[in-house]
Each structure stands twice: as structure tokens, then as C-alpha cells.
Amino acid sequence: MLMFWDKLLMFIDELLANELFVKYSPLMLTVLTLCVIGIVAALILYFVSQKFKVEEDPRIDDVEKMLPGANCGGCGYPGCRGLACALVEQDDISSLYCSVGGADCMKAIAEYLGKAAPIKEPQVATVRCGGTCEKRPRTSTYAGTKSCAIASSVYKGETDCAFGCLGYGDCVEACAFDAIHINPTTGLAEVDADKCTACGACVSACPKGIIELRKKWPKNRAIYVSCVSKDKGPVTMKACKAGCIGCGKCVKVCEFGAITLENNLAFIDSTKCRLCRKCVAECPTGAIKMIGLAPLPPKEKPETKTETK
Amino acid sequence: MKTFPIGGVHPSDNKKWSKTKAIEKMELPDVVTIPLAQHIGAPATAIVAKGDKVKVGQKIAEATGFMSANIHAPISGTVTAVDLQPNGQGLRQMMITIKREDDEWAEGIDLSTDLVKECNLSSSEIIARIKEAGIVGMGGATFPTHVKLSIPEGKSAKILIINGVECEPYLTSDYRTMLERGEQLIVGTRILMKAVSVDKAVIGVENNKPDAVKHLRKLLGKEAKDIVVMPLKTQYPQGGEKQLIAAVTKREVPAPPALPIDVGAVVCNASTAVAVYEAVQKNKPLVERVVTVTGKQVKDTKNLLTRFGTPVSALIEKCGGLPEGDVRVLNGGPMMGRPMSNLTTPVMKGCSGITIISGKEAQRGEPSACIKCAKCVEACPMGLEPYLLAKQAKKKAWEAMEKNDIVSCIECGCCQFTCPANIALLDHVRLGKQTVMGIIRARNMKK
Numbered sequence: 001m002l003m004f005w006d007k008l009l010m011f012i013d014e015l016l017a018n019e020l021f022v023k024y025s026p027l028m029l030t031v032l033t034l035c036v037i038g039i040v041a042a043l044i045l046y047f048v049s050q051k052f053k054v055e056e057d058p059r060i061d062d063v064e065k066m067l068p069g070a071n072c073g074g075c076g077y078p079g080c081r082g083l084a085c086a087l088v089e090q091d092d093i094s095s096l097y098c099s100v101g102g103a104d105c106m107k108a109i110a111e112y113l114g115k116a117a118p119i120k121e122p123q124v125a126t127v128r129c130g131g132t133c134e135k136r137p138r139t140s141t142y143a144g145t146k147s148c149a150i151a152s153s154v155y156k157g158e159t160d161c162a163f164g165c166l167g168y169g170d171c172v173e174a175c176a177f178d179a180i181h182i183n184p185t186t187g188l189a190e191v192d193a194d195k196c197t198a199c200g201a202c203v204s205a206c207p208k209g210i211i212e213l214r215k216k217w218p219k220n221r222a223i224y225v226s227c228v229s230k231d232k233g234p235v236t237m238k239a240c241k242a243g244c245i246g247c248g249k250c251v252k253v254c255e256f257g258a259i260t261l262e263n264n265l266a267f268i269d270s271t272k273c274r275l276c277r278k279c280v281a282e283c284p285t286g287a288i289k290m291i292g293l294a295p296l297p298p299k300e301k302p303e304t305k306t307e308t309k
Numbered sequence: 310m311k312t313f314p315i316g317g318v319h320p321s322d323n324k325k326w327s328k329t330k331a332i333e334k335m336e337l338p339d340v341v342t343i344p345l346a347q348h349i350g351a352p353a354t355a356i357v358a359k360g361d362k363v364k365v366g367q368k369i370a371e372a373t374g375f376m377s378a379n380i381h382a383p384i385s386g387t388v389t390a391v392d393l394q395p396n397g398q399g400l401r402q403m404m405i406t407i408k409r410e411d412d413e414w415a416e417g418i419d420l421s422t423d424l425v426k427e428c429n430l431s432s433s434e435i436i437a438r439i440k441e442a443g444i445v446g447m448g449g450a451t452f453p454t455h456v457k458l459s460i461p462e463g464k465s466a467k468i469l470i471i472n473g474v475e476c477e478p479y480l481t482s483d484y485r486t487m488l489e490r491g492e493q494l495i496v497g498t499r500i501l502m503k504a505v506s507v508d509k510a511v512i513g514v515e516n517n518k519p520d521a522v523k524h525l526r527k528l529l530g531k532e533a534k535d536i537v538v539m540p541l542k543t544q545y546p547q548g549g550e551k552q553l554i555a556a557v558t559k560r561e562v563p564a565p566p567a568l569p570i571d572v573g574a575v576v577c578n579a580s581t582a583v584a585v586y587e588a589v590q591k592n593k594p595l596v597e598r599v600v601t602v603t604g605k606q607v608k609d610t611k612n613l614l615t616r617f618g619t620p621v622s623a624l625i626e627k628c629g630g631l632p633e634g635d636v637r638v639l640n641g642g643p644m645m646g647r648p649m650s651n652l653t654t655p656v657m658k659g660c661s662g663i664t665i666i667s668g669k670e671a672q673r674g675e676p677s678a679c680i681k682c683a684k685c686v687e688a689c690p691m692g693l694e695p696y697l698l699a700k701q702a703k704k705k706a707w708e709a710m711e712k713n714d715i716v717s718c719i720e721c722g723c724c725q726f727t728c729p730a731n732i733a734l735l736d737h738v739r740l741g742k743q744t745v746m747g748i749i750r751a752r753n754m755k756k
Contacts, residue, residue: 139650140399140650143671143672143673144673144733144736145733145736145737147736147740149740150736150737150739150740153739153740153743154398154647155397155398155399155400155647155648155650156395156398156399156400156650157399160399162395162399162400162401231401
């Protein structure tokens with residue numbers, strides 16, 4: 001041991017006496033000092049990190065990797081890691097769900113964690129307003145900041161309907177998946193069902209509460225009341241030709257009890273609806289909208305029933 | 310000359326269009342619609358039903374709780390409906406519709422023009438009469454006056470300030486009231502002084518209305534020591550309650566929930582003082598007010614004594630009709646007034662004027678980027694940082710906005726008026742204020 005120290009001291013002596021070192025002594029001193037500081041700091045850091053080490057479940061990292069990483073917050077947790085923590089920590093994960101990853105993702109995670117997979121039917125955001133520029137004439141001009149939240153805090157909107165889509169695109173801004181856009185010809189928000197992950201960001205961004213998460217049918221088929229106006233029939237009719245006037249015809253024709261009428265407005269419960277299309281034919285204003293289905297009511301029921309499975 | 314210490318802007322006052330026009334009586338409308346929410350607080354509850362006969366001054370809706378105000382029939386006739394009708398913003402609200410038959414007043418209301426100076430009522434009796442008459446702040450904020458005068462325990466008022474500032478450009482209703490109903494205003498002021506038991510009152514008037522100052526001083530006489538008429542340097546928004554208190558007393562009202570009474574001040578509008586006089590001395594409830602109809606393009610600008618519920622379109626018709634071309638109709642003045650999308654909207658307790666401006670004047674400039682010049686910070690009379698608040702509102706950072714005292718904002722619009730980059734600061738700030746106030750209310754409800 002002594003030998004080592006002797007040798008080291010001799011080496012330093014030689015080094016200091018070296019011609020080159022003398023020539024560049026300020027530089028060499030700096031380099032040496034920095035090296036010493038670095039080594040000391042590294043040692044402190046190492047011991048501190050050992051002392052205050054946080055034990056984290058390694059599964060959290062794995063689960064986070066399995067999640068889509070969109071960090072949309074649609075699950076109610078602050079980003080994917082938040083959900084990953086909850087998934088690992090909670091024994092019963094039936095209330096947790098990542099709508100972006102969908103059933104496959106949740107199944108894989110549940111398998112990895114050895115827990116029962118949460119089951120949720122796939123959903124899609126639906127814009128419930130059919131008041132296009134033709135059907136709902138503009139009666140005033142809004143010159144303020146183009147934001148739905150601001151416009152709706154100022155007044156009813158450019159048309160006479162106080163409930164309809166304003167079309168300034170707060171939902172477009174809220175969407176992290178580029179799945180909702182304002183159609184320039186209709187002035188309404190439209191959802192691209194293939195891109196929509198049902199995270200619900202647009203639902204909370206819409207100040208009028210027009211957007212709803214509804215059950216997603218195969219091939220993006222859908223039947224819904226495309227109106228949220230709670231005004232009385234004549235008032236709605238005057239403001240918009242495509243509004244629900246609360247006549248109740250659809251309620252009578254529905255065999256599955258899926259339609260309810262409240263505050264002059266019909267509502268189709270997407271979990272009860274079987275896409276039989278009877279209400280669509282009955283609606284006098286065309287407020288009940290149908291997507292991906294043939295317009296005429298079908299005679300054979302089995303076909304629709306197989307689709308529900 | 311006194312003014313408030315921080316912020317403020319000086320828009321051209323444009324009062325010349327209507328300041329020389331004496332108050333005229335507006336014809337009685339055939340049908341009136343009276344909203345149940347004409348004041349801050351809970352909407353009143355209707356106590357009449359369809360088919361009921363009412364007389365002018367009869368109570369038709371009762372205050373719901375303390376923070377609310379009674380509403381009286383402005384015309385006599387039959388109630389034809391109590392239902393939802395669109396208001397100035399086009400949103401449906403509960404309103405009472407009355408069809409006029411004659412002009413028959415309820416009993417006990419003194420309609421003579423004699424000036425009654427003596428008032429032997431106690432403070433609580435005065436406040437009870439004011440409450441019964443449904444008087445609210447007529448400057449525009451429509452805060453129920455009886456709430457303002459009911460001083461909470463442990464606090465005491467030291468000074469009464471009568472707000473005759475009328476800093477909003479174009480509007481002249483308070484100015485005309487001060488000139489033509491000065492005696493009533495002074496008696497009303499003395500009644501209010503009695504109600505809050507103070508021995509000093511200040512009538513604040515901006516110095517762009519020198520004849521109002523002169524007139525009120527003449528009416529008071531030299532020996533009157535209790536009421537002082539104080540001319541103030543013209544500066545917007547001096548008519549704001551907190552700004553006026555700062556200008557007159559040099560005291561700053563702390564951030565909400567503190568109220569003016571915390572610095573010992575009670576502020577009432579000049580028109581409110583006249584309404585108080587009528588309510589206490591003449592037993593006449595609040596059924597009409599002076600509304601200025603003005604604007605550069607208006608053919609015949611007027612100051613009209615209008616019964617509540619009269620549609621705005623009737624007032625405009627009386628003043629020569631809607632000017633041709635692209636015009637905007639504002640409920641109030643150009644700074645704080647709200648554009649109206651529906652001209653059948655009735656005149657309400659807080660409507661001090663109808664301003665018609667051209668579309669060109671109303672046109673906003675193309676916004677450009679904020680360069681942090683801090684003009685808005687300089688202009689903000691509440692000492693806020695509008696550029697920061699607007700940015701936070703855009704990012705939905707409500708908690709940060711609350712920390713930055715967004716609830717102190719009085720929505721005066723100085724920031725937007727002064728912004729050289731044409732940024733719609735007030736739009737965002739107002740949205741943020743509404744959202745934050747909603748969050749605070751929800752939090753208080755939970756407690």
C-alpha cells in the first residue's frame with residue numbers, strides 16, 4: 001500500500017516538474033480540479049441515490065409501455081403513467097379503462113397483471129346537431145373571438161337556436177387524435193369515427209353539451225337524435241328545420257323502449273337501440289340521423305340482430 | 310382634481326349627441342315583457358298568473374331570498390303569459406307578459422310632482438321601503454340596493470358616495486337626471502344617508518359635466534355642509550364602484566370577497582338616489598327609468614323616461630328608426646355595453662342607454678402577436694395583468710387565474726381598448742372570470 005502512495009507521489013512530483021506541465025500549468029490545474037470535483041460529486045450522488053432510493057413496482061413501466069402513450073387524459077388520470085399506476089395498484093380494475101387502446105390493449109394488460117380485464121363496449125363521439133347553414137339560417141353575425149366557449153358566454157349564437165353547434169371548433173382544438181373537424185359547407189363539427197378513440201375531450205370542450213359518447217356499432221353504423229334543443233316544438237321549428245320538435249312519434253314506434261322524450265327532446269339510448277330504423281322513417285323533421293344504413297326500414301330483422309353481437 | 314390612482318383610459322366621451330336633450334316621456338307600450346331576473350342574485354318569483362288584472366306599481370314578482378329584488382307592473386292591464394321568452398342574448402328566460410289597458414296606478418302612490426323634503430322614518434323603515442319598491446343599482450350592475458344598505462354587524466359606514474360620474478361614453482341618462490331632477494336627487498341622498506347613518510355624502514361628478522356640478526351646488530346652497538359635490542378628473546372607468554371610492558376617499562377596497570363597506574363606503578348611483586326618493590317619499594315603486602338612445606347616426610337622439618318592459622325597438626323607432634346600413638345596437642355604452650341580437654328585448658332596470666354605432670366603428674382590428682408591451686397592465690384599473698390572464702384563460706389554467714386575482718376584474722374593457730395588437734383580451738379574461746367564479750361557487754357549495 002505504501003508503495004502505491006509513494007509511487008503516486010513520485011508520479012505527481014515528476015508531473016509537476018515536467019516541462020510540458022510547467023508550460024501549460026494553468027490549463028492542467030483546471031483540468032485536474034474539474035476531474036476531482038467530478039469524482040467527488042459522483043460519489044455523493046451515488047450514495048445519496050442509494051440512501052433515498054424509491055422502490056417502484058417495475059410492472060408500472062411495463063404497463064405504461066403497453067398503453068398507447070397518447071396522454072389524452074380520457075381515462076380520468078393525468079396521462080398514461082397515471083393510469084398505469086392505478087392499474088398496478090388497484091386489485092379490481094373493472095372501473096379503469098383506456099378507450100384509446102380499446103379492448104385488446106386492456107386484455108393484454110389484464111393478462112400481464114393477472115387481473116380480470118375491464119369490459120367496455122367501444123364508443124364513438126357523436127355530434128348531436130343537424131343545423132346546417134341551409135336548415136338553420138344565420139340571423140346575426142358574431143364578430144368576437146372565434147371560440148365556442150366565449151361566444152356561448154356572450155349570447156345564444158348566430159342562429160335563433162340557443163342549443164345548436166356554434167362551429168368555432170373548440171372540439172377540434174381539444175381533440176388529440178385529429179378525429180373531429182368543422183365541415184366548412186355545413187358549419188358543423190363532424191367526427192371521423194375511425195380516428196375517434198372516445199377519450200371524451202371534445203365532450204367536455206363543447207360548451208353546449210352537444211357531443212355525446214355513444215355505442216360504436218360495426219362499420220360505424222349509427223342512429224341518433226341529431227338535436228339537443230329543449231325549446232318547444234314551434235320555437236325549434238322556427239329556428240331550425242332539422243330540429244327535434246318533441247312530437248313523440250319515435251317514442252311510440254320504438255319496440256325496444258330505447259327512446260325517451262324529455263323537455264321537448266327525444267333521446268335514443270344507444271345501449272338499448274337495435275338499429276331497427278323505424279324511428280328514422282317516422283321522424284317528421286329528419287332530426288333522427290342514420291349513418292351507414294340503408295334508408296328504407298328493413299323487413300327481415302335477423303340481419304340487424306346478428307350485427308348487435 | 311381627484312381621480313383613481315391606477316390605470317384607466319380616456320375614450321372620447323361622445324356625450325354631445327344627447328346631452329342637450331331634455332328627458333321626454335316615452336309612450337306607453339301596448340305589450341310589455343318583464344324578465345324575472347333583472348338584478349344580480351336570485352330571479353324573483355312571479356306572484357301573478359295568466360289572466361290576472363294588474364295596476365301600475367302593483368307587485369307582480371317577489372324577491373326570492375335576501376339577494377333578490379321585487380318587480381312591479383310597469384303598465385296596467387292583463388297578464389297574458391308567464392313563460393320563457395328570449396332575452397337580449399337570445400337565451401330564454403322567465404318573463405311576465407302584460408297587455409296594456411289604460412294607465413291605472415295602484416292605490417297609495419303619490420303621483421304629484423310636489424317635492425317632499427321631510428322624512429321621519431327610521432333607518433330600518435327606509436330600507437324596508439326600498440326593498441319593497443324593488444330598487445336595484447341603476448348604473449348597470451343592478452345590485453339590489455337594500456342589500457347594499459343593510460350594513461353587516463361589526464361594520465359601519467363612514468361616507469355615502471353618490472355616483473354621478475357616468476364615465477361610459479355616449480350615455481347621458483344620469484347627467485340629465487342630475488340636471489332635471491336635482492332636488493329629488495338631493496332629498497334621496499339625505500334619505501340614503503339616514504338609512505346608513507352617516508353624516509357625510511359626496512356626489513362625484515366627472516368634470517366633463519360642469520353644468521351638473523354647478524346646478525347641484527346651486528341647489529345645495531352655500532350653507533349645506535353634509536353633502537359635497539366633488540368634480541373628478543374625467544377618466545374611464547371612474548364610475549366603477551371601487552374606482553370611485555378610491556377617487557373620493559383614497560381608500561382601496563381589498564380583493565373580493567371584501568366589499569366597499571369594509572373601507573366604510575356605500576356607493577349609490579344618481580338615478581338610484583332619485584328612485585329612492587320616489588320610493589320612500591312618494592311610495593312609488595321602481596317601474597320606469599331614463600334611457601338614453603344615442604349614436605352618431607341616430608336621427609333624433611333622446612333621453613326617454615321609459616317604463617320597464619318596453620321593447621328596445623320601440624325606443625329606436627321613437628328616435629327616428631334604425632339608421633340605414635351596417636349598424637350595431639348596444640345595450641349600454643360602447644365600453645361595457647353588450648351587443649343585442651334581438652331588438653324586441655325589453656328595457657330593464659339596469660339599461661341606462663341604447664347606443665347605436667356603425668359596423669365600421671365596431672369592427673375589430675386584425676389581431677397580431679403580443680409583444681408584452683404591458684400597455685394593458687398600465688391601463689388596468691384593478692392592477693391586474695390582462696395579457697397574462699388572457700393567456701392563462703386560453704390554456705384553461707383556471708387555478709393560476711384564481712391566484713392572479715381574476716375575480717377582481719371589473720370587465721371594464723380598458724385592456725382591450727388599449728391593446729395595440731388588437732388582441733381580444735377582454736373576451737378571454739371574461740370567460741376566465743366566469744369559469745373561475747363558477748369553480749369558486751361549486752367549492753363553496755361543497756363546504
